[in-house]
Amino acid sequence: MIYRNSYSGVIRRFKRKRFIVYISYVLFLSGIFTLIIGKPNHFQKWNSIIAKDYDNQNLQDLTLGTDVLEVSSFIGSIPYQPHPSFIYEVLPSKKYRRTIIQGDGVCSQLVFGAAYHLLQQGISFEVIGFLPPSTFLKGGGHVALRVGYQLNGHKQIGIVDLAEGGIPQSNGKLLDVKDIEHGAAPNFSILSLNFRKNNSSTYYGKYLDNTYIGRTPDNEVKQYFEFIEAVYIPLGNEKIEKYLYDGLSIILDRYYHIYVSPGFFKGHEFERCAFISILWLIRITIILFPIIILFEIVHAKRSKIHHPANG
Secondary structure, three states, X not given: OHHHHHHHHHHHHHHHHHHHHHHHHHHHHHHHHHHHHHOHHHHHHHOOEEOOOHHHOOOOXXXXXXXXXXXXXXXXXXXXXXXXXXXXXXXXXXXXXXXXXXXXXXXHHHHHHHHHHHHHHOOOEXXXXXEOOOOHHHOOXXXXXXXXXXXXXXXXXXXXEOOOOEEEEEOOEEOOHHHOOOOOOOOEEEEEOOOOOOOOOOOOOHHHHHOEEEEEEHHHHHHHHHHHHHHOOOOOOHHHHHHHHHHHHHHOOOOOOEEOOHHHHOOOHHHHHHHHHXXXXXXXXXXXXXXXXXXXXXXXXXXXXXXOOOO
16 A cells, blocks of 8 residues: 555656646747747748858859740740739749739749749759848848840850849849859949839849848759648648748758858857757757657556556
């Protein structure tokens, strides 16, 4: 009897401690997800931007091949909306239709809509991000493409700006990424390829003096697109779908990376470290969850052995 009472007391204390641990675990996870929901842009940016020079990633540079973008007809056919909206469409094919076919969306959405077309056509490209350290987390910045294209019978590799509807140029020279990595392009303008757009832009002048250039290779965009297409189930709300599926792609390391010079992170080290830590805590939690379930199953079976049902 004394042994049974002692054993029962141990079990009760164990159950109380286990209950406290699980409640703490749930509260901790709730806090993490509340932070992510409150700052989804911070979570996405800090876990996708890589602090390494693009040229040191052993990534194959673009080369002019047989398949290039017929840039004049491609951009000229986009029915740009006079007041484009921010769209949350996450499925690549639908994003392509909303942006390139229907002309809606902001710079990054137009670029990823075009990326879907380029991947379908087998045309190599890079995504070029204009990243001002002081405002990029608040929606500042710009996105364009670097791609092999044909214009007036001539093939070359350079920047194509979907949002501006043309190709940036400086003193008559069509620009490539190396021309904008170190500051403003002198006497710049946009060679407009769509009658709905003009030849002006705010992104290639002094704006570049305080901006880092990030680069994303097409194979990582392809990996991201393929993941979304594999797991996508319509939920009836584009915004929820965007946050959910992009979040899953980040957690499972299927989201694309943006390679940028290490100096970009100066002054943001603590926040970046915090959001990277949150990502790893989520990954560890995913691993621990089935272990906890297995523990509960084993514990329940052992309890039945030690305390068989009456009768």
